[in-house]
Amino acid sequence: MIFAVASCQQKADNNLEIFENTLGSKKSKVLSELTEDFEKNYLAEKYPSIPLSEQYMKFMEELEKLNIPDRDEIISQENDEKYKESGLIYEKYWYPDSVWIEGQVIKKVWSYTDDNGKVHVKESEQYGRKSIDSLSHDSIIKAELKMPDFNFYGDFKKAIKEVKDDSPFLKVYYELIDNVGFTSNSLWAGMIKENNLDITGPVERRVLVLELVY
Numbered sequence: 001m002i003f004a005v006a007s008c009q010q011k012a013d014n015n016l017e018i019f020e021n022t023l024g025s026k027k028s029k030v031l032s033e034l035t036e037d038f039e040k041n042y043l044a045e046k047y048p049s050i051p052l053s054e055q056y057m058k059f060m061e062e063l064e065k066l067n068i069p070d071r072d073e074i075i076s077q078e079n080d081e082k083y084k085e086s087g088l089i090y091e092k093y094w095y096p097d098s099v100w101i102e103g104q105v106i107k108k109v110w111s112y113t114d115d116n117g118k119v120h121v122k123e124s125e126q127y128g129r130k131s132i133d134s135l136s137h138d139s140i141i142k143a144e145l146k147m148p149d150f151n152f153y154g155d156f157k158k159a160i161k162e163v164k165d166d167s168p169f170l171k172v173y174y175e176l177i178d179n180v181g182f183t184s185n186s187l188w189a190g191m192i193k194e195n196n197l198d199i200t201g202p203v204e205r206r207v208l209v210l211e212l213v214y
Helices: 001-023 025-048 052-064 077-085 137-145 155-164 168-180 185-195 202-212
Strands: 098-102 103-115 117-128
Touching: 001 025, 001 155, 001 202, 025 052, 025 077, 025 202, 052 185, 052 202, 098 137, 103 137, 155 168, 155 202, 168 185, 168 202, 185 202
Parallel strands: none
Antiparallel strands: 098 103, 103 117
Protein backbone atom coordinates (compact mmCIF):
# COMPACT_ATOMS: atom_id res chain seq x y z
CA MET A 1 0.00 0.00 0.00
CA ILE A 2 2.81 2.41 0.91
CA PHE A 3 4.56 1.57 -2.38
CA ALA A 4 1.36 2.26 -4.33
CA VAL A 5 0.90 5.65 -2.68
CA ALA A 6 4.56 6.55 -3.30
CA SER A 7 4.25 5.47 -6.94
CA CYS A 8 1.15 7.62 -7.46
CA GLN A 9 2.88 10.59 -5.86
CA GLN A 10 5.91 10.13 -8.09
CA LYS A 11 3.70 9.96 -11.17
CA ALA A 12 1.88 13.15 -10.10
CA ASP A 13 5.21 14.92 -9.52
CA ASN A 14 6.53 13.78 -12.91
CA ASN A 15 3.37 14.95 -14.66
CA LEU A 16 3.60 18.32 -12.94
CA GLU A 17 7.18 18.69 -14.16
CA ILE A 18 6.16 17.82 -17.73
CA PHE A 19 3.17 20.18 -17.53
CA GLU A 20 5.28 23.07 -16.23
CA ASN A 21 8.08 22.53 -18.74
CA THR A 22 5.55 22.71 -21.57
CA LEU A 23 3.72 25.73 -20.16
CA GLY A 24 6.96 27.59 -19.44
CA SER A 25 8.68 28.46 -16.17
CA LYS A 26 7.34 32.01 -15.71
CA LYS A 27 3.72 31.12 -16.41
CA SER A 28 4.00 27.94 -14.35
CA LYS A 29 5.35 29.88 -11.36
CA VAL A 30 2.46 32.33 -11.56
CA LEU A 31 -0.13 29.57 -11.97
CA SER A 32 1.29 27.79 -8.90
CA GLU A 33 1.03 31.02 -6.90
CA LEU A 34 -2.53 31.65 -8.07
CA THR A 35 -3.52 28.10 -7.17
CA GLU A 36 -1.92 28.27 -3.73
CA ASP A 37 -3.54 31.62 -3.01
CA PHE A 38 -7.00 30.43 -4.09
CA GLU A 39 -6.74 27.30 -1.94
CA LYS A 40 -5.34 29.08 1.12
CA ASN A 41 -7.19 32.38 1.09
CA TYR A 42 -10.54 31.39 -0.41
CA LEU A 43 -11.31 27.69 -0.25
CA ALA A 44 -9.83 27.06 3.21
CA GLU A 45 -11.57 30.08 4.69
CA LYS A 46 -14.95 29.47 3.07
CA TYR A 47 -15.03 25.69 3.59
CA PRO A 48 -12.94 24.97 6.71
CA SER A 49 -12.48 21.56 8.31
CA ILE A 50 -12.98 19.51 5.14
CA PRO A 51 -10.37 18.05 2.76
CA LEU A 52 -9.11 20.14 -0.15
CA SER A 53 -10.82 17.99 -2.78
CA GLU A 54 -14.17 18.50 -1.02
CA GLN A 55 -13.51 22.24 -0.86
CA TYR A 56 -13.13 22.26 -4.64
CA MET A 57 -16.34 20.26 -5.00
CA LYS A 58 -18.24 22.66 -2.73
CA PHE A 59 -17.01 25.58 -4.82
CA MET A 60 -18.08 23.89 -8.05
CA GLU A 61 -21.48 22.98 -6.58
CA GLU A 62 -22.01 26.67 -5.84
CA LEU A 63 -21.14 27.53 -9.44
CA GLU A 64 -23.56 24.84 -10.58
CA LYS A 65 -26.29 26.62 -8.62
CA LEU A 66 -25.17 29.92 -10.20
CA ASN A 67 -24.04 31.19 -6.78
CA ILE A 68 -21.09 32.94 -8.38
CA PRO A 69 -18.86 35.04 -6.07
CA ASP A 70 -17.75 38.51 -7.03
CA ARG A 71 -14.45 38.47 -8.87
CA ASP A 72 -12.69 40.55 -6.23
CA GLU A 73 -13.68 37.98 -3.58
CA ILE A 74 -11.45 35.36 -5.14
CA ILE A 75 -8.91 37.35 -7.17
CA SER A 76 -6.80 40.06 -5.56
CA GLN A 77 -5.58 42.98 -7.64
CA GLU A 78 -2.02 41.74 -7.20
CA ASN A 79 -2.89 38.29 -8.56
CA ASP A 80 -4.89 39.76 -11.41
CA GLU A 81 -1.87 41.81 -12.43
CA LYS A 82 0.45 38.79 -12.21
CA TYR A 83 -1.99 36.75 -14.30
CA LYS A 84 -1.97 39.38 -17.04
CA GLU A 85 1.67 40.46 -16.91
CA SER A 86 2.96 36.88 -17.05
CA GLY A 87 1.04 36.24 -20.27
CA LEU A 88 -0.92 33.44 -18.61
CA ILE A 89 -4.12 35.19 -19.66
CA TYR A 90 -3.22 34.58 -23.30
CA GLU A 91 -2.94 30.83 -22.71
CA LYS A 92 -6.68 30.72 -22.08
CA TYR A 93 -7.92 33.62 -24.20
CA TRP A 94 -7.13 34.33 -27.85
CA TYR A 95 -7.75 37.93 -28.88
CA PRO A 96 -8.05 39.09 -32.51
CA ASP A 97 -5.10 40.99 -33.96
CA SER A 98 -7.29 43.33 -35.97
CA VAL A 99 -10.96 44.09 -36.60
CA TRP A 100 -12.59 46.06 -39.39
CA ILE A 101 -16.03 46.59 -40.88
CA GLU A 102 -17.18 46.08 -44.45
CA GLY A 103 -20.82 47.00 -45.01
CA GLN A 104 -22.84 44.91 -42.56
CA VAL A 105 -19.98 42.50 -41.86
CA ILE A 106 -17.50 42.61 -38.99
CA LYS A 107 -14.23 40.93 -39.98
CA LYS A 108 -11.44 39.75 -37.70
CA VAL A 109 -7.94 38.43 -38.18
CA TRP A 110 -6.34 36.05 -35.67
CA SER A 111 -2.77 34.74 -35.72
CA TYR A 112 -0.68 32.20 -33.85
CA THR A 113 2.82 30.76 -34.08
CA ASP A 114 3.25 26.98 -34.26
CA ASP A 115 6.01 24.91 -32.65
CA ASN A 116 8.20 25.38 -35.72
CA GLY A 117 7.99 29.17 -35.52
CA LYS A 118 5.64 29.48 -38.48
CA VAL A 119 2.93 32.15 -38.20
CA HIS A 120 -0.59 31.08 -39.16
CA VAL A 121 -3.38 33.56 -39.89
CA LYS A 122 -7.09 32.90 -39.59
CA GLU A 123 -10.03 35.13 -40.50
CA SER A 124 -13.56 35.20 -39.15
CA GLU A 125 -16.69 37.13 -40.12
CA GLN A 126 -19.92 38.12 -38.39
CA TYR A 127 -22.93 38.78 -40.58
CA GLY A 128 -26.34 40.32 -40.05
CA ARG A 129 -25.47 43.24 -37.82
CA LYS A 130 -28.52 45.33 -38.76
CA SER A 131 -27.75 48.00 -36.20
CA ILE A 132 -24.20 48.49 -37.35
CA ASP A 133 -24.90 51.74 -39.21
CA SER A 134 -26.42 53.35 -36.13
CA LEU A 135 -23.32 52.69 -34.01
CA SER A 136 -19.85 54.19 -34.05
CA HIS A 137 -17.56 51.92 -36.03
CA ASP A 138 -14.72 52.82 -33.67
CA SER A 139 -16.72 51.70 -30.63
CA ILE A 140 -17.67 48.42 -32.35
CA ILE A 141 -14.06 47.72 -33.29
CA LYS A 142 -12.79 48.49 -29.77
CA ALA A 143 -15.41 46.18 -28.26
CA GLU A 144 -14.68 43.35 -30.69
CA LEU A 145 -10.93 43.58 -30.03
CA LYS A 146 -11.68 42.81 -26.37
CA MET A 147 -13.84 39.77 -27.15
CA PRO A 148 -11.64 36.67 -27.10
CA ASP A 149 -12.01 33.16 -28.39
CA PHE A 150 -10.54 30.15 -26.59
CA ASN A 151 -6.84 29.73 -27.34
CA PHE A 152 -6.71 26.36 -29.09
CA TYR A 153 -3.04 26.88 -29.98
CA GLY A 154 -1.46 27.91 -26.68
CA ASP A 155 1.00 26.13 -24.40
CA PHE A 156 -1.68 25.57 -21.72
CA LYS A 157 -3.60 23.25 -24.02
CA LYS A 158 -0.35 21.61 -25.19
CA ALA A 159 0.72 21.06 -21.57
CA ILE A 160 -2.54 19.29 -20.74
CA LYS A 161 -2.16 17.10 -23.82
CA GLU A 162 1.27 15.97 -22.61
CA VAL A 163 -0.09 14.53 -19.33
CA LYS A 164 -3.77 13.80 -19.96
CA ASP A 165 -3.38 10.06 -20.49
CA ASP A 166 -2.48 9.59 -16.81
CA SER A 167 -5.56 11.44 -15.53
CA PRO A 168 -9.19 10.63 -16.41
CA PHE A 169 -10.17 14.18 -15.40
CA LEU A 170 -7.55 15.81 -17.62
CA LYS A 171 -8.49 13.51 -20.47
CA VAL A 172 -12.15 14.56 -20.25
CA TYR A 173 -11.16 18.21 -19.87
CA TYR A 174 -8.83 18.11 -22.86
CA GLU A 175 -11.43 16.45 -25.09
CA LEU A 176 -13.96 19.14 -24.19
CA ILE A 177 -11.69 22.12 -24.81
CA ASP A 178 -10.30 20.52 -27.97
CA ASN A 179 -13.82 20.26 -29.39
CA VAL A 180 -15.66 23.29 -28.03
CA GLY A 181 -13.09 25.61 -26.42
CA PHE A 182 -14.70 27.43 -23.52
CA THR A 183 -16.68 25.18 -21.19
CA SER A 184 -19.48 25.96 -18.78
CA ASN A 185 -18.27 26.13 -15.18
CA SER A 186 -21.66 24.88 -14.05
CA LEU A 187 -21.14 21.40 -15.52
CA TRP A 188 -18.00 20.31 -13.67
CA ALA A 189 -19.33 19.30 -10.25
CA GLY A 190 -21.90 16.90 -11.68
CA MET A 191 -19.49 15.49 -14.26
CA ILE A 192 -16.75 14.87 -11.69
CA LYS A 193 -19.12 13.15 -9.27
CA GLU A 194 -20.90 11.13 -11.94
CA ASN A 195 -17.64 9.79 -13.36
CA ASN A 196 -15.76 9.60 -10.03
CA LEU A 197 -12.90 11.72 -11.40
CA ASP A 198 -9.88 12.40 -9.20
CA ILE A 199 -9.07 16.11 -8.96
CA THR A 200 -6.52 15.97 -6.15
CA GLY A 201 -3.36 16.01 -8.28
CA PRO A 202 -1.28 19.20 -8.64
CA VAL A 203 -1.93 19.49 -12.39
CA GLU A 204 -5.66 18.88 -11.98
CA ARG A 205 -5.93 21.62 -9.37
CA ARG A 206 -4.01 24.13 -11.46
CA VAL A 207 -6.25 23.40 -14.43
CA LEU A 208 -9.36 23.86 -12.28
CA VAL A 209 -8.15 27.22 -10.99
CA LEU A 210 -7.43 28.54 -14.47
CA GLU A 211 -10.75 27.13 -15.75
CA LEU A 212 -13.06 28.14 -12.89
CA VAL A 213 -11.50 31.26 -11.40
CA TYR A 214 -9.64 33.15 -14.15
